[in-house]
Amino acid sequence: MILDPKIPPGPLPDKWEAHRKALKALDPSVAQRCRVLVVGTGLAGASAAATLAERGFQVEALCFQDSARRAHSIAAQGGINAAKNYPKDGDSIERLFQDTIKGGDFRSREANVYRLAEISNAIIDQCAAQGVPFAREYDGHLANRSFGGVKVRRTFYARGQTGQQLLLGAYQAMMRQVKAGRVRVHPRTEMLDLVVADGETRGIVVRDLVTGEIHALSGDAVVLATGGYSTVYHLSTNAKGCNVTAAYRAYRRGAHFANPCFTQIHPTCIPLAGRYQSKLTLMSESLRNDGRIWVPKQKGDTRPPSQIPEAERDYYLERRYPSYGNLAPRDIASRAAKAVCDEGRGVGPGGQGVYLDFADAVRKLGRKTIQERYGNLFDMYREITDEDAYAAPMRIYPAPHYAMGGLWVDYNLMGTIPGLFVIGEANFSDHGANRLGASALMQGLADGYFIAPLTVADYLSGRKPQRGDAAHPAFAAARREVEERTRRLLAVRGKRTVDAFHRDLGKLMWDDCGMSRSAAGLTRALAEIPRIRDAFWKDVTVLGGGEELNQALERAGRVADFLEFAELICRDALHREESCGGHFRVEHQTADGEAKRDDARFCYVAAWQFAGDGQPPVLHREPLAFDAIPLSERSYK
Amino acid sequence: MRLTLRVWRQKSAKEPGRFETYEAKDISPDLSFLELLDVVNDGLQQRGLDPIAFDHDCREGICGSCAMMINGEAHGPQPAVAACQLYLRHFKDGETLTIEPWRARAFPIIRDLIVDRSAFDRIIQAGGYVSVDTGSAPEANSVPVPKPDAEEAMDAAACIGCGACVAACPNASAMLFVAAKVSHLAKLPQGQAERKPRVLNMVEQMDREGFGNCTNHYECMAACPKSIHVKFIAQLNRDYLKACRRR
Structure with a gap:
């Protein structure tokens, strides 16, 4: 089946404006009879919940954390992009659009990306008005910095805590609506299934993580803002609680899952140190503005970095990509780090690391300036590694960070089940095969503040409100299934x-479906995953009961879903016989080791439909057309 | 290294709690404190015992989930870090560590080290925001903010809402938490219109939740993983007095 993304007609720059005007609004007196369930309270979820409530809807917002303010958007460090062109360096909506399409290696949807670039400026206005303490120049105007894959300065930031400040802005907007009685927040509540009846989304099944009670919630529309699935790799930069369960359960109920193999491995993370390590910590990409990345030219060079003379260092990003240098996009920087480590030139324990060196920057700008720009990151680095990055270079290595893939959505951000909207990292639509730095926050807030509230209202106009009616047998059936799974x-x-x-x-997953992938490795993984899954269901230990706070049980459910979902990632990676963005198939590379796309065969979104346990999923394609920017080989040289 | 842990175990709010003692042997000093609890929990589960319940999520010191007293200090002995960023190299081999939940009337215990901090959410609901509907904002640069004000607002806004200030305070006061939000918004032009009702309503809600008063111990600043300064409490007091006078 060819999927129809329902892209509005007309020239690219006019599509959203025309479509927006054509979307039907709901009178607040009608809206207040409609209940919208928003799952997840990160940037996308909190901003959608707040805005829907402002427009009069009754919103039920859920999160598994103890407070909505703790969703993982909070950890985003570097910044948020917008095409304001404040530094007057030639930026524009066009240019942000082009950078994002090219950065995504021509695997995203032009119309969505253009809309994202268009909305970017309104996001900054909104957040500044909420009191987000963005960095300022001395004249009081907003400051900008540059980020990977881009040659203009368009990134707005609040020290190294941009995600935190934007999230608190959205959280506070939502809290205001709680006070107004239009949003009810359910913390420590996890969605475990989607309820679908007569081909439409009707509600969800949740578990109260304190009492263990499993119950159904009915809604006129469900908005999934449940984030990404990088924790499928166990070690990642994501929070421990991040999981795929809500999205995967929706997939099992009929929502198509798009491009699951498009995962982002972030180049600048603190390397792995030991067996019991529970997560990998990101060092913001903004560090690449002033830090220089290098490894020794000689294999197995164990001298301390200070004793390796300049002539014996390989600044490999500057050498291979003279035009972008240390600011090459994430997929390229990560792969280059892996390549030099595979050659035996990696540094630190196990040779799994490269240097990120600030010596030149400290000499040029002074320690004080570097401290001002990155002080909190240097402190964090010292806490974790017990090393001083002002004195010796940081050691960094790539780590799983973001999922470009996600549930398939049309231009209205609605999935293949009517009434199911998917926003933020949980959907697939805007970043193609590689996301540019500082674009996740932009997309989460574009979806939540400016797109979903309009398209949800349009969907609900002319429909009869359910008024919380959970009498349909589908609710009881879904609840029983969740109870049965918990019991098992x-x-x-x-x-x-x-x-x-x-x-x-x-x-x-890291070995066979990580930074580089091969048919042999993926085939091996596809054979191995069911074995791990079988072993799990035979030998896992989950103590305690279901009717109490039980963190092992929460984790067990999430890992059980990953043990199914991982197969879908590998299947997608095996089917996509090309390299693009973060998806690197070793069989498909240019003579100098760059990703080689196959536009003739793979210029499409791969959306997978669940076909039952033990059955291979069905592949549907959404062809991608590039009218505004002709398909070209991505070059950062 | 080897550590002995005395951990508060309490099955639910209704049941009494007690300390249990666990030994952690052959552990790497490079583990974080929460990874130490992971290792202990692995061992407990293999012996068929319930693991220790504790809140945690990002494990990089920003989400504010993790919350525990270690040897009587909120987030442990290292200044300016949350428990998730505390590394075992700061402890001595063979040391005994006492681990407890936050103790405050306004933070009832849910299980083991997990407490209910929803009082903080209710304080924010009382006024910790700027009322601006989506889509009604002016162009961002039309309201310049002097750089020192933006920096000071950010110093206050860095609060992660973990509750260490309350746990560290002998009065279980939430003044530093409330002060951080009041000051963040008071420092910015965007926060001026609602400045008075905000401070009155947030303080009223704080009192209603059962937090104690501030008697200038400054334990909160010492315990704060983000080093939020007590000068913001002075700001809160000034704003509160001004708002009361002109009510």
Whole structure:
């Protein structure tokens, strides 16, 4: 089946404006009879919940954390892009659009990306008005910095805590609506299934993580803002609680999952140190503005960095990509780091690291300036590694960070099940095969503040409000399934912990479906994943009961879903016989090791439809057309 | 290294709690404090014992989930870090560590080290925002903000809402948390219109939640993983007095 993204007609720059005007609004007196369920309270979820409530809807917002303010958007460090062109360096909506399309290696949807670039400026206005303490110039105007894959300064930031400040802005906007009685927040509540009846989204099944009670919630529309799935690799820069369960359960109920193999491995993270390490910590990409990345020219050079003379260092990004240098996009920078480590030139324990060196920047700008720009990151680095990055270079290595893939949505951000909207990282639409730095925050807020509230209202106009009616047998059936699954997890009573299985899966995915992928490796992974899954269901230990706060049970459910979802990622990666963005198939590369796309065969979105347990999923294609920017080989040289 | 842990175990708010003692042997000093709890929990589960419940998420010191007293200090002995960023190299081999939940009337215990901090959300609901509907904002640069004001607003806005200030305070006061939000918005032109009702309503809600008063111990600043300064409490007091006088 060819999927129809319902892109409005007309010239690219006019599409959104015309479409926006054509979307039907709901009178607040009608809207207040409609209940919208928003799952997840990160940038996308909180901004959507607040805005929907402002327009009169009754919103139920859920998060698994103890407070909506803790969603993982909070950890985004570097910034948020917008085409304001304040520095007058030639930026424009056109240019942000072009950079994003090219950065995504021509695997995103032109109309969506153009809309994103268009909306970017209104996001900055909104956040500044909320009191987000953005960095300022001495004249009081907003400051900008540059980021990877881009030659203009368009990134707005609040020290190294941009995500935190934007999220608190959205959270506070939502809290205002709680006070007004239009949003009810359900913290410590996890969505475990989607309720679909008569081909439409009707609600969700949730578990109260304190009491363990499983119950159904009915809504006139469901908005999934549940983030990405990088924790499928076990170790990642994501929070421990990040998971794919809500999106995967929606997939099992009929929502198509698009481009699951498009995962982003971030180049600048603190390298792995030991077996019990529980996460990898990101060092903001903004560090690449002033830091220079290098490894020794000689293999196995164990001298301390200060004793390696300039002539014996390989600044490999500057050498290979003279035009962008250390600011090459993430996929390219990560792959280049892996390449030099694979050659035996990596540094630090196990040779899994490269240097990010600030010596030149400190000499040129002074320690004080560097401290002002990155002080909190240097402090964090010292806490974790016990090393002083002012004195010796940081050691960094790539780590799983972001999922470009996600549930398939049309131009209105609605999935393949009517009434199911998917926003933020949880959908697939804007970043193609590689996301540019500082674009995740932009997309989450564009979806949540400016797109979903309009398209949800349009969907609900002319429909009869359900008024919380959960009487349809589909609700009871879905609830029973969730209860049965919970019972099964508790009944295994095996010997291995949930984390042990998660580690096994993560290692397999990192080795065979990480920074480089091959048909042989993916085939091996596809054989191995069911074995880990079987072992899990035979030997996992989940103590305690279902009717209490039980963190092992929460994790078990999430890992059980990853053990199914991982197969979908590998299947997608195996089917996509080309290299593009973060998806690098070793069989498809240019003579100098760059990703080689196959536009003749793969210029499409791969959307997978669940076909039942044990059945291969069905592939649907959404062809991608590039009218504004002709398909070209991406070059950062 | 080897550590002995005395950990507060409490199955639910209704049941009494007690300390249990666990030994952690052959552990790497490069582990974070929460990874130490992961290792202990692995061992407990293999012995068929319930793991220690504790809140945690980002593990990089920004989400504010993790919350525990370590040897009587909120987030442990290292200044300016949350428990997730505390590394075992700061402890001595063979040391005994006492781990407890936040203790405050306004933060009831849910299980083991997990407490209910929803009082903080209710304080923000009382006025910790700027009322601006989506789409009604002026062009961002039309309201310049002097750089020193923006920097000071950011110093206050850095609060992660973990509750360490409350746990560290002998009065279980939430003044530093409230002060951080009041000051963040008071420092910016965008926060001026609602400045008075904001401070009155947030302080009223803080009192209603059962937090104690501030008696200038400054334990909150010492415990704060983001080093939020007590000068913001002075700002809160000034703003509160001004708002009361002109009510």
